[in-house]
Amino acid sequence: MENIKNIIFDYGNVIFEINFKITQEAFSQLGISDIDAFFAHKGHNSLFDDLEMSKISRNQFRDGIRAAANNPSLSDEQIDAAWNSLLIGVSKGNHDVLLEAKAKYRTFLLSNSNEIHYDWIVNHIQEQFGISNYDDLFEKAYFSQHMGLRKPNLNIFEQVIKDNNLDPAETLFIDDSPQHLAGAKKAGLHTLLMDKHPEQLREFLETNAIL
Incomplete structure (x- = not known):
């Protein structure tokens, strides 16, 4: 060039x-509905932008996932596993x-x-x-x-x-x-x-x- x-x-x-579909399925398994609006390649919940710019901590992000799933008992490990399922190598x-x-x-x-x-x-x-x-x-x-x-x-x-x-x-x-x-x-x-x-x-x- x-x-x-x-x-x-x-x-x-x-x-x-990376594979967005795997992570969509993982978040769905956590109880998050309307997953295409919540997390997709071309658009997503502001929670993800805030994490990527360090406007929120990883713990605040996890709390946001718990709120979205309406499940306060989700562990940090469950949330991180779902989120990291995006990463293939x-x-x-x-x-x-x-x-x-x-x-x-x-x-x-x-x-x-x-x-x-x-x-x-x-x-x-x-x-x-x-x-x-x-x-x-x-x-x-x-x-x-x-x-x-x-x-x-x-x-x-x-x-x-x-x-x-x-x-x-x-x-x-x-x-x-x-x-x-x-x-x-x-x-x-x-x-x-x-x-x-x-x-x-x-x-x-x-x-x-x-x-």
């Missing part, structure tokens, strides 16, 4: 597989793909995440890949709960651009959510919709002349 010097990668369903070979991209571009990670998922993911990459964090795979990794911001809001993109002195005209953002791409475009970034399974990340980047 011509004139691109920097790439900002989303995490979920770009590098790391890093697709095979994707860390090698990221290192190849890093050798060619300045690369960054920008993910809407939260404390509960972050802890699970860090444990996953430590156990499965011997990686303590993402410092070796990107110039810098950004997570919404550390920033107090989330995609698709313009300010999260502006902060990444400012922090790293990026030229938006030379920067590509890759995400699987059209609404997040819309926010990135407002910041002047080039965008690509990840429309393949994370296992096909290499193919996706090669098809788009990135690798």
